[in-house]
Amino acid sequence: MNFVIDACSAILLAKATLLETVFETYDIQITKQAYEEVAEGKKEMFADALLIERLNREKKIRFTEANTAVVRKFMQDFNMGEGEAATIAAAVKEKKGAITDNNQGRKAAQISNIGLAGSVEIVVDLFKKKRIGKEKAKGALHALKREGWFDAHLIEKALEDVK
Numbered sequence: 275m276n277f278v279i280d281a282c283s284a285i286l287l288a289k290a291t292l293l294e295t296v297f298e299t300y301d302i303q304i305t306k307q308a309y310e311e312v313a314e315g316k317k318e319m320f321a322d323a324l325l326i327e328r329l330n331r332e333k334k335i336r337f338t339e340a341n342t343a344v345v346r347k348f349m350q351d352f353n354m355g356e357g358e359a360a361t362i363a364a365a366v367k368e369k370k371g372a373i374t375d376n377n378q379g380r381k382a383a384q385i386s387n388i389g390l391a392g393s394v395e396i397v398v399d400l401f402k403k404k405r406i407g408k409e410k411a412k413g414a415l416h417a418l419k420r421e422g423w424f425d426a427h428l429i430e431k432a433l434e435d436v437k
Contacts (some may be wrong), residue, residue, distance in 0.1 A: 276301040277391065278338060279373040280361035281311035286375060286393045288312075288322030289421045290414035292406070296373075296396060297329060299405050303338040303368065305360040307345075340364040352378045362386060375422060393418055394432045401436045411436040 279287075279302055287293040296302060309330070315323030329335050340363035348359035358379040365372040371389025373396060374380055383390040391399070394415065401411040412433060419429045 275389070275391075276303075276368075276370040277373045277389070278303050278305065278361050278365040278368060278370050279308065280376060280379060281308040281357045282379075283373045283375050283393050283396075284308065284312050284326060285315075285322045286418055286422050287396065288325050290393065290397065290417040291410075292397065292400065292414050293322070293325055294329060294334070295400060295405055297334050299400060299403065301370075302373075303336045303364065303370070305338055305340055305357065305364050307360040308357040309335070309337065311355075311357040338364045338368055340367060348382055352382045354378045354382065358382075362388070365389075375424075393422065394424060394428055398432050398435045408436055 277300055284293060287296050312326045313323050316327060340360045344363040345356065345359045348354055348362050349356060358374060358376045361374060362372055362379055362382045365388045366386050371391060372379065372383045373391050374383065375392045380390060397411055397414045400406045415429055415432050418424060
């Protein structure tokens with residue numbers, strides 16, 4: 275599958291120790307705005323920021339751009355930050371899906387009729403594709419539960435899916 279990933283999902287998947295696997299498994303692009311949001315954490319030496327910087331140095335990250343006017347329109351219409359808006363705008367432009375856990379980003383993706391996945395769905399899909407084992411998937415889902423703001427029901431359903 276082809277996706278544009280936003281900063282929030284990149285951070286969460288990094289904290290779940292799956293970001294590198296995601297970039298190896300899917301055709302993933304990221305906007306400059308989303309990348310910079312994640313990389314901002316380098317100042318605090320956050321592991322997710324250091325990981326995404328390493329992946330960029332290793333040329334494992336592909337960048338895409340979004341039309342500035344479209345980004346502004348998404349920001350205004352959906353009350354989103356620039357990184358999320360750029361992700362959705364780029365996904366529309368590139369005819370790709372979006373990986374976002376941001377509620378407003380998910381609404382914008384649905385209204386824009388583009389594919390949509392969140393971190394939890396990506397973990398389950400990686401397991402189903404046999405890219406990660408059951409214990410890794412369960413650990414990643416527990417990390418998402420701890421680090422994110424997901425409904426407990428969503429995590430529990432995903433845990434059932436990996437059994």
